Amino acid sequence: MTILIWILAAVLVVVGIAGLVLPALPGPLLLFAGLWAAAWAEGFVHVGVKTLIALGLMAVLASVADFVAGAFGARHYGASPRSVVGAAVGAVVGIFFGLPGLLLGPFIGALLGELSARRDLVAAGRAGWGATLGLALGTAAKLALGFAMLGLFLIVRFF
DSSP states (O other), rough: HHHHHHHHHHHHHHHHHHTTTTSOOOOOHHHHHHHHHHHHHHHSSSSSSSHHHHHHHHHHHHHHHHHHHHHHHHHTTTTTTHHHHHHHHHHHHHHGGGHHHHHHHHHHHHHHHHHHHOOOOHHHHHHHHHHHHHHHHHOOOOOOOOHHHEEEEEEEHHH
């Protein structure tokens, strides 16, 4: 049974790390679930309740930061809700086109989403930039907090 828990923990951690950059996956929450499963596999001997609470708070903070950054970037540059949705869809589609797709996908998606709401190309470009900037800041926050979660877990576990 312990081996199955370790396999589950490893899968959740890997998928959680991928979810830190992929907008379609709740990366911080999956990462937390994987770290919790790893602690459970060892009977919570090395990583206890206090550490798991801290990790859970970091996961929630990362999820909230991602949402707030995206909304802030979009709102600051006047993006409509369609633009924000377009940026998220563009990020998912962009995954299939490598690094250029990851960089351009959110912008193109936000631009198209905004153009569907308005006809002004300049305003749509500004809104697309804002939504993309918000997505980038949210991803940076998720990455920073996600790797901090991993670091905290490893420090508590091994030191």
